[in-house]
Amino acid sequence: MQVRIWVHLKPLLLALALGSLMTTTMAETPQEAAVKKLIEPRLGDGVKVDAVTKTPYLGMFEVRVGKDIFYTDASAKYMFVGRILDAQSSRDFTKERMDEISKVKFTDLPLDLAMKSVKGNGKRVIAVFEDPNCGYCKKFRKTLQEVDNVTVYTFMYNILAPDSAVKSKNVWCSPNRDKSWDDWMLSGKLPATAPASCLTSPNEKVLSLGQSLGVSGTPTIIFADGSRIPGFIDATALEAKFASIK
Structure with a gap:
């Protein structure tokens, strides 16, 4: 109790x-x-x-x-x-x-393990932990379609299903990672199977990172001031959060 x-x-x-x-x-x-x-x-x-x-x-x-x-x-x-x-x-x-x-020092995040997308001037920055099988992550992707002037670093955090890591590797090995991720998360279009020559994937490193930060679910959104929001938020709430960051 x-x-x-x-x-x-x-x-x-x-x-x-x-x-x-x-x-x-x-x-x-x-x-x-x-x-x-x-x-x-x-x-x-x-x-x-x-x-x-x-x-x-x-x-x-x-x-x-x-x-x-x-x-x-x-x-x-x-x-x-x-x-x-x-x-x-x-x-x-x-x-x-x-x-x-739970605050995170944003500049310490290993952003080379994340996918990067920029909309507009990209001045507002977030990092988000997402699993390819996460329904609320897919909803949050739709939220991101409604906001502008934002840079998004996406860490593929494979914790929900056995095939999460497979889907994420296929995205990571695709020619356009960000497009491949959005195609899957927004439209349900599976990424092509990773070529045999693609041997690298940040899966284990991202899992270790998430565990060290206490990320227990997806999506988890981290803002430039180090604060975080666990779970889905809509565009109105996201804009309000951006406005609150000094």
Whole structure:
């Protein structure tokens, strides 16, 4: 059962507390170190706690394991799994932290493993992880047909079916990768079988990349500011997201 904890803090106090929580370069306090030492062995063999941070909520501590977070008390006796929301505004503090933790440094992405397409001036840039057998990825391809002035880097992330990697390799080995991908995703036209001479495919490297970034489903859209949106969005939502990026 997932737990939601509703809290209300004065705006100034909350802003100061959250600012401290999101400053990842701060040294771990002795109390945080003590909680980490207590909670880690209680999570099972091989589980490594990356960070413990005291929160402004009810004396709880945020525990981060990879890209997941949960909460515990100072004695590490109880675990709270769920979301913390402001009772008056419904602001989701847990989601904000998850978004912060999952940010990607866009310039570090190995874009040579992706297909590149440019529409208009291409100033707005995204990377998207897609599987050739993903229905929502095909819907998102239609979304991309409705927007202009965008550069799209597509990582073929083959996680849904045994033949996903085969289809992706056929696309990768085609003379025009981007057209071949759109032909399949938008029109259902299968790419030609890859020639025997085409021995390269980024499949394994893209799988490793996606796993390292915590990409668990397709489509997953990564924006130039490092934020991400998992799942399908329509053109209106995509334009709104672009407008929100400073």
